[in-house]
Amino acid sequence: MKRVHTLYFYVGIFSLFLLTACQDNLYFTLYQDLPQRQWDSNDSLYFNIPPAEQDLDVVVTFAVRTTSSFRYQDVVARAELMDGDSIISSIPLNISLYNHDEEVSYQGLLMSENYSKPQSLRMHAHHKYTLRIIHLMRLNPLDEVVSVGIIVER
Numbered sequence: 001m002k003r004v005h006t007l008y009f010y011v012g013i014f015s016l017f018l019l020t021a022c023q024d025n026l027y028f029t030l031y032q033d034l035p036q037r038q039w040d041s042n043d044s045l046y047f048n049i050p051p052a053e054q055d056l057d058v059v060v061t062f063a064v065r066t067t068s069s070f071r072y073q074d075v076v077a078r079a080e081l082m083d084g085d086s087i088i089s090s091i092p093l094n095i096s097l098y099n100h101d102e103e104v105s106y107q108g109l110l111m112s113e114n115y116s117k118p119q120s121l122r123m124h125a126h127h128k129y130t131l132r133i134i135h136l137m138r139l140n141p142l143d144e145v146v147s148v149g150i151i152v153e154r
Helices: 002-021
Strands: 026-033 045-049 056-067 074-083 086-096 104-106 109-115 119-123 129-135 145-153
Touching: 026 045, 026 056, 045 145, 056 074, 056 086, 086 109, 129 145
Parallel strands: none
Antiparallel strands: 026 145, 045 129, 056 109, 056 119, 056 145, 074 086, 074 129, 104 109
């Protein structure tokens, strides 16, 4: 019986350790689905990031979901950080697409999800930021793009 109590004790300590080790760094995430799986370079995608209560240093990662029929190995785009109608900064994006062993089924399609390198951003307290993303690929519209998203982490 003593071994059972000792085992429960260690399982409880291990569970408590896991809960404290897995802190949630996610601040905001949003994906925008694209109609007819097409991304036109004239169609800017806007992502409104909610204001922070205090100044934050965050990392923004851009994501692209494509079908298995997507013909290219990367997506070239630009992200513009905006304050109202003014562009504060412009970030070039190159999202390399990888062939994963496992593909995700999304609305009946085989889909691949790929990410940009994380980009640092300083967010000032109570300030609204908007990210505008535009693809810069020569082919227009860009077919077989299911959705584009951002992930903002602290």
